[in-house]
Amino acid sequence: MHIIHMKTNRIVNPLGFQLDVPRASWVTEGTEARSQAAAQVQVAADEGFERILFDSGKREDIDSLAYELPIALAPRTRYYWRVTVWADNGEVATSEPAWFETAKLDQPWQAEWITPIDQQIHPLLRKAFNLPAPVVSARISISGLGLYELAINGRRVGNEYLTPYCNAYDQWLQYQTFDVTDLLQQGNNVLGAMLGNGWYKGRFGFEGVQHGLYGQQFALLCELVIECADGQSIVVGSDTSWKTATGPILSSSIYDGEVYDANCEQAGWSSVGFDDSEWMAVQPIEIGFERLQARRSLPVVIKETLKPVELIHTPAGETVLDMGQNMVGWLSFKVHAPRGTEILLQYGEVLQQGNFYRDNLRSAKEEYRYISNGESAFVQPYFTFYGFRYVKISGWPGEIDTNDFTGCVIYSDMVQTGQIETSHPLVNRLILNALWGQKGNFVDVPTDCPQRDERMGWTGDAQVFSGAACFNMDAAAFFSKYLYDMYREQQTRNGMVPMVVPSVGMRGGGSAAWGDAAAIIPWNVYLHYGDKAILAQQFESMKAWVNFIKAADDSSGGQRLWTVGFHFGDWLALDGDNPLSRFGGTAIEFIASAYYYYSASLVAKAARVLGKEEETREYEQLASEVRTAIQQEFITPRGRVAINTQTALVLTLFLDLAPEQQRERVVEALRERLRASNNHLKTGFVGTPYLCRVLSNNDSNDLAYRLLLNDDYPGWLYAVKMGATTIWERWNSILPDGSISDTGMNSLNHYAYGSIVEWMYRDMLGLNPVEERPGFRHVRLAPQPDGRIKWAKADFDSAAGHYESSWSIGDDGRLSFQFRIPFNATATLTLPDADLASVNVNGQALTASGLQATQQGGHVTVEIAAGQWSFDYPPTRDYILHYTTNTPLAELLKNSKVVDALSQVFPELSRIDGPMLEQMSSSSLRDIVNSPFMAGRHIDLARIDEELKTITVE
Numbered sequence: 001m002h003i004i005h006m007k008t009n010r011i012v013n014p015l016g017f018q019l020d021v022p023r024a025s026w027v028t029e030g031t032e033a034r035s036q037a038a039a040q041v042q043v044a045a046d047e048g049f050e051r052i053l054f055d056s057g058k059r060e061d062i063d064s065l066a067y068e069l070p071i072a073l074a075p076r077t078r079y080y081w082r083v084t085v086w087a088d089n090g091e092v093a094t095s096e097p098a099w100f101e102t103a104k105l106d107q108p109w110q111a112e113w114i115t116p117i118d119q120q121i122h123p124l125l126r127k128a129f130n131l132p133a134p135v136v137s138a139r140i141s142i143s144g145l146g147l148y149e150l151a152i153n154g155r156r157v158g159n160e161y162l163t164p165y166c167n168a169y170d171q172w173l174q175y176q177t178f179d180v181t182d183l184l185q186q187g188n189n190v191l192g193a194m195l196g197n198g199w200y201k202g203r204f205g206f207e208g209v210q211h212g213l214y215g216q217q218f219a220l221l222c223e224l225v226i227e228c229a230d231g232q233s234i235v236v237g238s239d240t241s242w243k244t245a246t247g248p249i250l251s252s253s254i255y256d257g258e259v260y261d262a263n264c265e266q267a268g269w270s271s272v273g274f275d276d277s278e279w280m281a282v283q284p285i286e287i288g289f290e291r292l293q294a295r296r297s298l299p300v301v302i303k304e305t306l307k308p309v310e311l312i313h314t315p316a317g318e319t320v321l322d323m324g325q326n327m328v329g330w331l332s333f334k335v336h337a338p339r340g341t342e343i344l345l346q347y348g349e350v351l352q353q354g355n356f357y358r359d360n361l362r363s364a365k366e367e368y369r370y371i372s373n374g375e376s377a378f379v380q381p382y383f384t385f386y387g388f389r390y391v392k393i394s395g396w397p398g399e400i401d402t403n404d405f406t407g408c409v410i411y412s413d414m415v416q417t418g419q420i421e422t423s424h425p426l427v428n429r430l431i432l433n434a435l436w437g438q439k440g441n442f443v444d445v446p447t448d449c450p451q452r453d454e455r456m457g458w459t460g461d462a463q464v465f466s467g468a469a470c471f472n473m474d475a476a477a478f479f480s481k482y483l484y485d486m487y488r489e490q491q492t493r494n495g496m497v498p499m500v501v502p503s504v505g506m507r508g509g510g511s512a513a514w515g516d517a518a519a520i521i522p523w524n525v526y527l528h529y530g531d532k533a534i535l536a537q538q539f540e541s542m543k544a545w546v547n548f549i550k551a552a553d554d555s556s557g558g559q560r561l562w563t564v565g566f567h568f569g570d571w572l573a574l575d576g577d578n579p580l581s582r583f584g585g586t587a588i589e590f591i592a593s594a595y596y597y598y599s600a601s602l603v604a605k606a607a608r609v610l611g612k613e614e615e616t617r618e619y620e621q622l623a624s625e626v627r628t629a630i631q632q633e634f635i636t637p638r639g640r641v642a643i644n645t646q647t648a649l650v651l652t653l654f655l656d657l658a659p660e661q662q663r664e665r666v667v668e669a670l671r672e673r674l675r676a677s678n679n680h681l682k683t684g685f686v687g688t689p690y691l692c693r694v695l696s697n698n699d700s701n702d703l704a705y706r707l708l709l710n711d712d713y714p715g716w717l718y719a720v721k722m723g724a725t726t727i728w729e730r731w732n733s734i735l736p737d738g739s740i741s742d743t744g745m746n747s748l749n750h751y752a753y754g755s756i757v758e759w760m761y762r763d764m765l766g767l768n769p770v771e772e773r774p775g776f777r778h779v780r781l782a783p784q785p786d787g788r789i790k791w792a793k794a795d796f797d798s799a800a801g802h803y804e805s806s807w808s809i810g811d812d813g814r815l816s817f818q819f820r821i822p823f824n825a826t827a828t829l830t831l832p833d834a835d836l837a838s839v840n841v842n843g844q845a846l847t848a849s850g851l852q853a854t855q856q857g858g859h860v861t862v863e864i865a866a867g868q869w870s871f872d873y874p875p876t877r878d879y880i881l882h883y884t885t886n887t888p889l890a891e892l893l894k895n896s897k898v899v900d901a902l903s904q905v906f907p908e909l910s911r912i913d914g915p916m917l918e919q920m921s922s923s924s925l926r927d928i929v930n931s932p933f934m935a936g937r938h939i940d941l942a943r944i945d946e947e948l949k950t951i952t953v954e
Helices: 425-441 459-472 476-490 517-529 533-555 588-609 613-634 646-654 660-676 688-696 701-709 716-721 751-764 896-905 907-911 914-920 925-929 941-949
Strands: 002-008 023-029 036-044 052-055 078-087 092-094 098-101 114-116 123-131 135-145 147-152 173-179 187-196 219-228 233-237 243-246 249-253 257-261 280-284 292-294 300-306 310-313 319-336 342-348 350-352 355-357 367-371 376-379 386-394 405-412 418-422 767-769 778-781 791-797 802-809 815-821 826-831 853-856 859-864 867-873
Touching: 002 078, 002 092, 002 098, 023 078, 114 123, 123 219, 123 233, 135 187, 187 219, 187 249, 300 319, 319 367, 319 425, 342 355, 350 386, 405 425, 418 425, 418 751, 425 459, 425 716, 425 751, 459 476, 459 517, 459 688, 459 751, 476 517, 476 533, 517 533, 517 588, 533 588, 533 613, 588 613, 588 646, 646 660, 646 688, 660 701, 688 701, 688 751, 701 716, 701 751, 751 767, 751 791, 815 826, 826 867, 859 867, 896 941, 925 941
Parallel strands: 173 292, 257 367, 778 826
Antiparallel strands: 002 023, 036 052, 036 078, 078 092, 078 098, 114 219, 114 280, 123 187, 123 243, 135 147, 135 173, 135 219, 147 187, 219 233, 243 280, 249 257, 300 405, 310 319, 319 376, 319 386, 319 405, 342 367, 342 386, 350 355, 418 791, 767 778, 791 802, 802 815, 815 867, 826 859, 853 859
16 A cells, blocks of 8 residues: 655645645555545654654544645745555555645745836846855745746756746736755856746737737846855845846747847856846836735646657648647757848648648737857747647758757646547547647636637636546646636626636626636536635635626516626537527527526535535525526426527536426437437537537437547547547538638637547546545446447546546447446446346356445446456347448338438438338348439448447347
8 A cells, every 4th residue: 555646735745836725635545455544644844754743643534635734834934744544454554755835925025026127128137146155945936027037057947938827917916936956056146037028018818919918017026035054044136236138039929929039149148257247227116016926827837749740841832840739839949050040930730732821820920030140059939839730940041850849848737637548549539639639728727729819718618628627637726726816807897707817908708608617617626626625715706706697687687597798608509590600599598597507506515515504505595596497488397498409408408407307308309409410419619518418318328429429520520530639619620621611710729629528538438526525535437338439448547546447348249347446435336238137246246246236227336445346247238230231221220210310311211112112121221322223323321331330229
């Protein structure tokens, strides 16, 4: 037995973060032990635990998901903690020490904000100082506006990029703390900082035209605190003794890229011995300290690197590198070019007619210009990033060697926690596409897209993907920062949630499904990680959002429906009356009212978790009133939903809006809507995340797989077949002929529809967290196989430990399942289409295993604990696919699902009259299509074959 994944506030060894109350979490792994009997947590002032500050003692109630450390925190102090776990079988394990270190807390700053006099070119700032003795410990706290990069004695501090990151600068400012002990020396030292525009003062915002959204001037604040071996404590802070000069970065922009002139470099400028006698003075700037907080943002780092897969010479004569993957970050390169050579890199997502293309970036230039000083150089940008797969290179001296280029993939420092693999290669690529979409759009803020003149923290996109995000990666700390920012914005808007967070100066917002991110994301984070601190942090935000909706409701008559305000509706759905409209065909007042109910019910649930009884009752009552009003307005007494769209029916089922006795009619209505669209989706941002989940949980799992596996438009696999390596903004971002469908709003890295991955984890592989025991301490394990995929498996490092879930369908049709349940966790397993008497577990009959198992209709339910489990049985229905175009017509027509399917893809079949049908009954569809009866008609046999493969024998 051993203890791993030790985190404080879901971060490994956090330094200088805003911790509030530190919460320890860990995972215990064991081969024989199954559950925790007791645990002990200790906190010490030293790594050897000689000066213990807190000892919980051996206790049975300590939870590894989030144990609050009840200690008074001192500024700039490192605390060590460890845990001992006693298991049910007597095993004992003690962890290695983990640590966290506080920031300044309430200490006053011994530094001042400074700014260069010349604001035209990106500045260098420098401070030389002397240390009288060797350094024992040194920490620097720093913030720069817009962005900063710091060096000490010529060496870069840390491995982070785009600090101090993106937040509502008008509400709060972040500073980072770094351990710089190893960069300092006795004697002379130098601090050097470089500043860039970033989100704070560069070109950023809607329509891409705003400059200086939050400020107009560069600024730096830093405070270096040094403990020397002779006992002295020395502070070096930013003040007017610093010097400044213009640097080699001539311009930088989040949208447009960077221009770097190596001829303007000042070699050794951040090192000892550099002559700064001609540098200029800096001046103080009034920014104040009231908004300053310790960091909440995770580091943005280079998480991985890629090499170009191809050097392309296009028909237009361009030289283009193909990275093989739509990625976010930049190209670094090695070059030795004559002095004055200007090298231009232009970034784009797609080729058109084999040529470089980037009109879909709108006004964003997405380029990097490097002007050589004649020396060999390793080059990469400082204050920008790009979304791209292809890079057009101009001005390169001589032949290009792809080995000189490296793609640097950046995103917030989150650990990947989930992985799914299936027998279907296109589905596997789809899963990767969703993961790459998360990587590219989780760069400090969950953006909509990473390439065009937008790149904003759209609340709707983040909301619909938040569940999938938490399966893919440990996103708890990432979302915590985003949600904190959200509430700061709400506080200036009477609870309204802006369309994007940070709001980038826009006052609009309050849209259903977008603003509901305030309630849905905290609840998803709580479900996944089991730490109610996120609900405590965001409860006032959740409540303020629902109160904002209620105020709008009250102002329009108090009907408990949401019928006023601007709403995006089912954004980009395909069922609108106007094909040019982006709002979809589902009535906006229905969507808004459904989310009114959803958020009110989540506030009630959060209040219950937090022990807020009065608010629990208040918001339960509000949610009940809204649900009743929805039923009265939109659902007839016999169960017909007045808004007959896929999305309206999906929301009705997912949110349980219809009376229970009418539920089956709503399910059948949804099946009918799918049949009417040839079993293709018509949903947009609102309906798509829940569509397959609703189908799988309402006896329509075959349709969920059908939607997953559709490889024509509109469908997830259409994009995969068209070469997508990320998720597209639109179902047809690229048309079948390879041309891009629209340039005004067409991102090829837009992760919202990647929410299908949540269905894969929850329903294909069956890993469902439960509200009563969140954090995957207990799961509802309900995998649902389908014969069109032969096997599937998931590995998931949950907050409670490592889960595995896999299934396969044997050649004989037998179902086999393998599961791993982590230490101190349990699961309620549902085996589909099972007869209790026929089920084996770990090689023996389930009925003789001693496990608690029951037959529930056509399924078997089993309670299982930690360990490895293997189940197999002959299912009570056939999972082997039988039908093809070679199957005799008489056999096909026995199955009503076949008849329905054929009427959609083979309408000519209806022209066959009775005598002809009898004559052809022994013929196959392939024979009929090739017969004189069908002469001159072009029938897609392959398409019909695919249709038939989706249907099992009745």
